[in-house]
Amino acid sequence: MTWIADVLLLIGAAFLFLGALGLWRMPDVYTRLQAGTKAVTLGSVAMLIGVGIERPDWWPKLLLITLFILLTSPLGSSTVARAARVIGQRPWRAGDAKETP
Amino acid sequence: MRVLQIAALVLLGASLVLLLLRLWAGPSRADRLVAADAFSVLAIPGLAWLALYLEQGIYLDVALVYGALAFVGVVTVARVLEGGHRDLDR
Amino acid sequence: MHIETSPINDSSLPAWRRLALATVLGWAIWTLMTGSLGWQELLAGLLVAALVSFLAAPQLALLDGLIVRWSLPWHALRYLAVFLAALLRSNLDMARRVLSPALPIRPEIVRVPTRMRSDFGRLLLANSITLTPGTLTVDLEDDMLEVHWIDVGEESDREQRTQAIARYFEDYLLEFVE
Numbered sequence: 001m002t003w004i005a006d007v008l009l010l011i012g013a014a015f016l017f018l019g020a021l022g023l024w025r026m027p028d029v030y031t032r033l034q035a036g037t038k039a040v041t042l043g044s045v046a047m048l049i050g051v052g053i054e055r056p057d058w059w060p061k062l063l064l065i066t067l068f069i070l071l072t073s074p075l076g077s078s079t080v081a082r083a084a085r086v087i088g089q090r091p092w093r094a095g096d097a098k099e100t101p
Numbered sequence: 102m103r104v105l106q107i108a109a110l111v112l113l114g115a116s117l118v119l120l121l122l123r124l125w126a127g128p129s130r131a132d133r134l135v136a137a138d139a140f141s142v143l144a145i146p147g148l149a150w151l152a153l154y155l156e157q158g159i160y161l162d163v164a165l166v167y168g169a170l171a172f173v174g175v176v177t178v179a180r181v182l183e184g185g186h187r188d189l190d191r
Numbered sequence: 192m193h194i195e196t197s198p199i200n201d202s203s204l205p206a207w208r209r210l211a212l213a214t215v216l217g218w219a220i221w222t223l224m225t226g227s228l229g230w231q232e233l234l235a236g237l238l239v240a241a242l243v244s245f246l247a248a249p250q251l252a253l254l255d256g257l258i259v260r261w262s263l264p265w266h267a268l269r270y271l272a273v274f275l276a277a278l279l280r281s282n283l284d285m286a287r288r289v290l291s292p293a294l295p296i297r298p299e300i301v302r303v304p305t306r307m308r309s310d311f312g313r314l315l316l317a318n319s320i321t322l323t324p325g326t327l328t329v330d331l332e333d334d335m336l337e338v339h340w341i342d343v344g345e346e347s348d349r350e351q352r353t354q355a356i357a358r359y360f361e362d363y364l365l366e367f368v369e
Contacts, residue, residue: 006105013112020116047146074321084131
């Protein structure tokens with residue numbers, strides 16, 4: 001059974017990496033949030049499930065953490081997106097140059 | 102299958118490096134906050150990984166409390182960014 | 192259809208309803224935290240949850256949006272399943288975009304009306320939209336959501352597809368939140 005857990009850990013970490021890569025590659029703050037939030041949320045949930053399979057005695061706390069992430073991660077992203085909108089960040093449109101650091 | 106666990110850790114570390122790059126590069130404050138937000142969420146599965154590796158369930162409590170505090174922190178900084186542009190009480 | 196028209200669905204909700212909901216919720220969190228079903232833990236948890244709920248009740252208006260009936264857990268679980276499936280789809284979609292060298296995106300911010308009436312319902316809807324393929328909730332004002340859409344696609348039938356962003360989840364959400 002533990003190999004399933006380890007594979008889930010790896011898949012989760014791979015999604016986290018994809019999220020981070022998206023955060024690096026995308027052209028503006030909104031698209032970065034898009035790429036970041038989704039991947040980070042799913043990656044975290046997958047890793048937590050992996051840990052739960054390996055240590056079934058931990059599941060109540062892992063369930064709590066999972067629900068917490070599902071509630072707060074998108075909420076945090078929306079808050080950041082709203083802040084970006086309020087301070088006047090224009091969304092990137094097709095054809096614009098990529099913002100250079 | 103320790104090797105898979107280590108591979109997961111390496112990917113996690115690589116993600117943190119990419120996020121640090123975004124944090125450093127910006128260019129706007131909102132971009133940095135995006136990176137910090139992702140960073141704070143990433144720390145939760147990282148701590149869960151640590152709990153598994155060290156076989157210490159207490160790290161799950163650390164993850165939960167850390168997650169709660171980091172969330173409040175990100176929301177606060179976002180609100181501060183909005184600061185002068187819109188009333189805070191809505 | 193809804194035979195159970197208790198005072199729960201009235202606009203003037205009794206104060207005890209919020210208190211009871213918060214207590215049950217707090218108790219569930221307590222039990223998950225302790226991970227034990229011993230009667231001492233359960234009793235202590237109930238007392239603490241009731242006390243905290245009593246003190247925090249004025250701040251917990253969020254809970255008034257829940258539609259309390261026996262099928263609530265079933266509807267909530269079904270929503271969770273739909274939500275997780277959408278999360279998986281959105282990740283595959285995003286992985287495709289991030290990994291392709293050309294970065295195939297065409298973003299735009301659109302306005303989407305919502306049918307959710309309560310704050311809690313709007314919160315859940317906004318979160319769901321953020322985690323589904325290609326969309327991110329940017330702002331929420333009354334019954335209008337501002338949604339950043341990573342690929343608006345072609346001009347034709349865009350209006351309809353915009354409406355569909357919210358409607359998909361609303362159908363599930365409206366079963367247990369207002």
